[in-house]
Amino acid sequence: MTGSAATVLVVGGGTMGAGIAQNMAEIGVHAFVSETDPVTADAAQDRVADGLRRRFRAEADMDERVAEHLxxxxxxxxxxxxxxxxxxxxxxxxxxxxxxxLADLDRRYPDVPILASNTSSLSIDDLAAHLDRPSRFIGMHFFNPVPKSDLVELVVGADTADVTVAATVAWVERLDKTAIVVRDSPGFATSRLGVALGLEAIRMVEEGVASADDIDRGMVLGYKLPIGPLRLTDLVGLDVRLKIAEHLHATLGPRFEPPELLRTMVADGRLGKKTGEGFHTWP
Ligand SMILES: NC(=O)c1ccc[n+]([C@@H]2O[C@H](COP(=O)([O-])OP(=O)(O)OC[C@H]3O[C@@H](n4cnc5c(N)ncnc54)[C@H](O)[C@@H]3O)[C@@H](O)[C@H]2O)c1
Incomplete structure (x- = not known):
């Protein structure tokens, strides 16, 4: 890192890439965002600009602030x-x-100290398969929306060097976020534990232990979670949760077997907030 002259290359300017670029610009770092063609590049530019407008919408000099960051x-x-x-x-x-x-990036930028992937589920060791310099490769799992989230989950592969981990933690701190460091394993730490809680809550609805409302209330009021596991499942999307559960079931075993109720609801199109109905109703 070289003070205010630091630059970051973000490859892919979708939901996450645009958020990462916006957040970097907010801390004074120059972000280059690489896209595949002029149409996706324009869309990426619009996403970054929209994010900045949301960020500064309460300010009288919003347009100037947005332009300065852009x-x-x-x-x-x-x-x-x-x-x-x-x-x-x-x-x-x-x-x-x-x-x-990643293999292209590895060849094209041999001197960059950190090559990170924002994968939310793929194995870092699998992704490193064709790299000549796997010691600088690490998982940097940002959360959506990036500029507002407080956490980055760092995923350390078998060949990731300690110096890479330390330098990546420094980047996370520079973004005013907190890093957790996790060994490369299915679901990392956050998805594995989050999905485990969600699946058990679904099994409890299935078995008639309590209503979805009461299960969520129990975890919010009794365990001080900011949101109940079933409401969170609705927000993430039941289809997304089912896919992760299937991946964890295949890699970690029967304790992640998706409950029948989850499969039925996905098949019926009750996917949570995005379809208006899941474990709760979303008007
Ligand atoms: N969306 C989330 O909530 C979330 C959260 C954490 C992590 N992630 C992970 O972040 C990654 C990106 O997710 P997303 O939701 O931003 O996806 P997205 O589909 O919104 O964006 C991906 C972008 O990559 C671009 N792209 C495709 N091939 C490219 C190439 N060869 N070079 C440059 N750009 C290319 C596409 O044009 C697109 O703009 C995924 O690995 C995802 O699992 C997503």
Whole structure:
């Protein structure tokens, strides 16, 4: 990291990439965002600008603040000719796409100290398969929306060097967030534990132990969780949760077997907030 002159290359300017770029611009870092073609590049530019407008909408000089921050975001089609201090890959969650892109990045930017992936579920060791320099590769799992979230889950592969972990923790602190460090394993720490609680809550509804409302209330009032596990499942999307549960079931065993009720609700299109109905009703 080189003080205020630091630059970050974010590859993929979708929901997460745009959020990461916005957050970097907010701390004075220049973010380059690489996209595949002019149409997706324009969409990425709009996403960053929208995020900044939301961020500064209460300020009288909103337009100036947005313009000042946008000046620190450069959207490119293809990979730019720069020497960034950090690379964060944020393309869709497809193993082969990420693997080949990461191998390209590894070759194209041999001197960058940290090559990170924002994968939310894929194995860091699997993604590192074609890298010549796996010691600088690490999982940097940001949460959505990035600028508002307080956590980054760092996922350490078998070959990730200690110096890479320490340098990535420093980046997280610079973003005014907290890092947790997790060994590469299915579901990392957050999804594994979050899904375990959600699945057990669903099994309790299935068995008629209590209503969804009462289960959520019990965890919020009794255990001080900010939101109940079933309401959270509705927000994430039952289909998304089912996919993660199936992955954890295949990798970690029968304790993650998706409950029948979850499968039925997904098949019926009751996916939670996005369809208006899940364990709760969303007007
Ligand atoms: N959305 C979330 O809530 C969330 C949370 C945490 C982590 N993640 C992870 O972040 C990653 C990105 O997710 P997202 O929701 O931002 O996806 P997204 O589909 O919104 O964005 C992906 C972007 O990558 C671009 N892209 C595809 N191939 C590319 C390439 N070769 N080079 C450059 N750009 C390319 C696409 O045009 C698109 O704009 C995934 O690994 C996902 O699992 C997502």
């Amino acid at each position: 000046a620190r975001c450069t959207i490119t089609v293809g990979l730019p000719d720069i020497a960034p201090d950090l690379i964060v890959e944020a393309v869709p969650e497809i193993t082969e796409l990420k693997r080949s892109l």
